[in-house]
Amino acid sequence: MAAPSRRGDPQRRMRPGGRSARVNEAVLAAVLDEIVESGYAKLSVEKVATRAQVHKATLYRRWANKEELVAEALLARAGRVVPTPDTGSLREDLRRLSHAIGAYLSSPSGQAVVRTLVSDAGQVPEIAVAVRAFWTERFARAGVIVERGVERGELSPDTDVAFFIERLIAPLFLRSLVTAEPIDAAYADRVIDALLEDRTAG
Amino acid sequence: MAAPSRRGDPQRRMRPGGRSARVNEAVLAAVLDEIVESGYAKLSVEKVATRAQVHKATLYRRWANKEELVAEALLARAGRVVPTPDTGSLREDLRRLSHAIGAYLSSPSGQAVVRTLVSDAGQVPEIAVAVRAFWTERFARAGVIVERGVERGELSPDTDVAFFIERLIAPLFLRSLVTAEPIDAAYADRVIDALLEDRTAG
Missing domain, CATH: 1.10.10.60 (Homeodomain-like)
Incomplete structure (x- = not known):
């Protein structure tokens, strides 16, 4: 960027x-x-x-x-609050990542920041370019977790990394931005369970 | 409402x-x-x-x-543009629903309306109440498609209807609101394929 x-x-x-x-x-x-x-x-x-x-x-x-x-300001903060875990277990890495995203999206400052990215500010060209670069970079970082899972044989080799990440985080954003339903650890875990059910190798 | x-x-x-x-x-x-x-x-x-x-x-x-x-104004329009299909086939119903949602979210007026629901306007209490009622009603309507699929034996009886719908539409909203990636019919179909892969009975 x-x-x-x-x-x-x-x-x-x-x-x-x-x-x-x-x-x-x-x-x-x-x-x-x-x-x-x-x-x-x-x-x-x-x-x-x-x-x-x-x-x-x-x-x-x-x-x-x-x-x-x-x-x-938006990019400096958001990049800091969600780490990329590396525990050696795909499920555990996914849990830590999505719990951190869920906690961020549930916090007042996270909500305000993400709504700003999505709303009028996201329509301002100078901000939109930075926002797109930000999401590209965040998705790539999250994708590393999935790639490691493929390397360890926890996911099938034909896993589409970007699509997997989209399906992991999309329900969290839907609840945060659209339906205003709670995003707790149990919900994040259900999303992961559903994802791993059909994608694990063997 | x-x-x-x-x-x-x-x-x-x-x-x-x-x-x-x-x-x-x-x-x-x-x-x-x-x-x-x-x-x-x-x-x-x-x-x-x-x-x-x-x-x-x-x-x-x-x-x-x-x-x-x-x-x-927001609720009158959005309720009109996305119908609830009933073709007798779960996959076909899901395709028609998600293609309609994808087309709506990709249109300039759909984008403006949904961004307004999500952004500052969604923080105004009078609007937030109407918006929540709107999503509850829309989700219930979409859920009918899933319930019919369960009745016809196309989905396992333990299917969580609301969770299924969330996972169907969340990737569409993520692309529309957050990453600004295209939402075409092929993408919507991939989401459906991934969902049905692990939920179909038998």
Whole structure:
């Protein structure tokens, strides 16, 4: 994924752990807090600057506009909260992955972030490109779990990795975004049971 | 589902095919056109009145606010475009249902409507209640297809009808709302094949 273009001095931005990195962190957190509290439609660079206690001019030096700011904030957070487990067991890896996704989708901040990705913000071209790149990358990471299962002989060699992942996570998103039904560990496990029932080798 | 409360003379509203019914139809169509063109956030009663060529006061006599108007418009349309087939074959019924859902989710108006249901509008309590009632009713209708399949012996008697329907439509919504991948008939058929593989009796 191409990094969003930024303004200002790249040296200053890149120094890890410095004042610049702290400002970045504070700004991206402020964006998410604003989205969680008020939604994407009401977000403005002014509100983010106030919340992060940063000058508006500082924000505009680093991000060209609200859209770049939102794209970066969404992707920075979501990539951090769902790990890719590697326990040596396909079922256990799938359980950990889908429990983490379910917990994220059930949390207020996860709900706000995913709804923002799906809603108006996802229709903004600058954000849509980043969002698609994000999902491609997340799906590829999740696919590694399935590939390892195939290598260990836990899944048949003709398993379609991407399709398997779609069917694993789709019911979680359906409940989170559409029907508003609970996503607990028992539900995630049922989805996995149903998937493994017809896909395990032998 | 309880009908949204409305103001004004119920006699006048209920006469089918009269001027009142035509105004209703024009207003609800105008709401959807506005959502498709500009999204929920920018919708206003004024814009709907202008597009439908109806006085704002007429709108306020029938609907208390923008939220009631949107809830009724969304539900009136979406219930009409996806039928419940009854061909005598489970697979054929599922194909027709999921092709219809896929076509709807792929159409510009279907995309706009579903994104509105999911996004900010779905967080407005008046709309959220109507939306939940809508999905409950749609799922129950789709479930009839699965129940007939169980009665005909095409599915095992222990089939969980609601879970089956979730797994049928979840991948379609995932592609429509999240990954923006195409939903064609071939994809819908793959989902059905995968579902029937492990659920058919005998």
